Amino acid sequence: MRHDEERPRTSGFLADGAVPGHWTQVLGSMRANPFTHLSPDEVRTEAARLLIVAPSPGVARACFGGMLDAFGDAIESATVEEVVPDRVPAGTWVFLPHRKDGWADLEDASAKLRAALVKENSAREPGDKLVLMEYGINLWMWAEPPSSGGDPVCHAGELISWESAWALGEAGNGAGSANDAGSAAASEPSPPAASARPLIYFGLPPILRQRRWES
Template identity: 55%
Template sequence: MVRHDEERPVTTGLITDSPVPEHWTHVLATLRANRFTRLSWDDVRTQAAGILIVSPTAEVASSCFATVLERGAENGFAEVVRPTELVPGHVPAGTWIFLPHRQDGWTELETTSARVRAGLVKENTARDRSDGLTLIEYGVNLWMWAEPPSTGGDPVCHAGELISWEAAWALDGPESPAAAPLSTADMTPAARPPIYFGLPDLLRRRRRDG
């Protein structure tokens, strides 16, 4: 699938109007059915010191992270910030930071996300490993154009950096059991469980140890 700037959907319209493609629900269900590509909420609470969701609008955050925000509201475990509000040096050690995908389909957001990520990478490099941050990307518009792994596709090759399905994982959600596919009817435009790119240490260990 080839993307062109003029074909990129407006994010607010996507959230309110566009259906989730069938291949996206299938990929999400497949990830949730495999222990190497699935984390439970208990896994996240055990591994992360907190969650920071970088989002351009409250609508994007609520559509993509409704479950995370509901479960993480206690004690401020999960918070939402706009890209302009994020100060890398102020982020506590061990935080998982969810950033909009740098090739997500919205030019302005891609540019902003790349800039924010560069600042976080620089901050991470300056920290001790034990004080580091986990950077994870999520799709806002990604389901509209990314090729599923069943066709041999990858989400993006960005500036020579391949962000592939091998780095993808999903969080278990209340929409269905992990092994059961999500039906398109169950996925309203206001509910957009994202697929994440960037492996937390727990998934890296699982894959290494088998």
């Protein structure tokens, strides 16, 4: 695994570099495993709403193009600054930028928002709680895949592990295409097909946790 001091540091969205090709195989393997895969219909059944926290609409579209198209009005995006924890509707699945993604300022902001959401969850009734997950924006440029025995990062004793990872979509769809990226903001060109971010999330939603317990 890579420790915190080994993690590359950036100040923005790495849209120009190609994501290493082995992520296509990682994603395909996850989609073929019932313990690491959910279909869009399963998500619709389980999640009251979906909230993508991203620094801009362009980044949200580049990382979640397929999901934004699939879920329509049931999904929205907001910046870290726009999210007010006690106003997030009950049962929302919240997708936060990975706390060790490599984008320095965004890491710090995401970690603070996550802490605030965890605090908010602690005050909610069980049926009103939020489901918190993380996703990689620049993570794919440097994270070690599970095939090599790696995990995304070990930071201050906390392992953000492949054991909590899952993927959305149908088996065999690969890691996305140029169309998945959609049209980003004018100041943020869409990444090319080779840079489409794999739709892999960290943090198990209740349906997958229950499925693993019952196996």
